[in-house]
Amino acid sequence: MVMPQIKEAVNVPDMPQSDNAVVARGISKTYGEVEALRDLSLEFPRGQLTSLLGPSGCGKTTLLKIIAGLLKPNSGEIEVNGKPVKGPGPDRAFVFQDFALMPWANVLRNVAFGLELRGVATSEREAIAEKYIAEVGLAGFEKSYPHQLSGGMRQRVGLARALSVDADVLLMDEPFSAVDEQTRRKFQEDLLNLVQHENKTFIFVTHSIEEAVYVSDQIAILLPRPSRVSEIIRPTDLRHKNVDNIRRDPEYLDIVDSIWASLRSYVE
Known part of the structure; x- marks a missing residue:
């Protein structure tokens, strides 16, 4: 199992188990001979937005559908609010x-x-x-x-x-990919407002590094198939800044560059 590295913009205490709305433990999933996920574990803090980021085909949507109860893993377990997921339920909604x-x-x-x-x-x-x-x-x-x-x-x-x-947990599968850039930016701002005021846990799949850094409390970088979590980044300080200034902030730019450096070798 590959243990994820955790990088934070500022030092924050480890998230206790009770503060995780969703927990994935040892999730593996195969499609025939294709191994999509291998022993993937990840915690999703309650009331925050976690982005799943990685190269195309790395299993982001597969993991999202397993959390939703739309797919069953070959092994491992998903817990939502401490209860094992056996299928779709009213505690989760899918966008x-x-x-x-x-x-x-x-x-x-x-x-x-x-x-x-x-x-x-x-x-x-x-x-x-x-x-x-x-x-x-x-x-x-x-x-x-x-x-x-x-x-x-x-x-x-x-x-x-x-x-x-x-629902306590909103699962969002690249929800802004089909809109133009101006609309996408407005959606990102609206999403930050929803995270702040709705008191829900958001799990967000995106291919955009910039989008992930802009909207996320936590970014989980997934490796290519068979996917595991290679790194967890928490751009903590950005969440306290005005949304109009985030994209010009040195921390934002540094995190974007750091993630690209991690992913560059996996892009064909």
């Missing part, structure tokens, strides 16, 4: 890369759909959906349909749907 909206349903119905599946009364679920529609900046679009929205707006609908079910 998909391709939006995964119902084209025949309007924004309000799409956002409320998870609550509808749980049997929440119409008036209650619509009130909750309207709250999160407004929170992600889509107030006034409740009756619009997905084909009437831009890609960025559709992704906001997916995020509002995940927030509306009030």
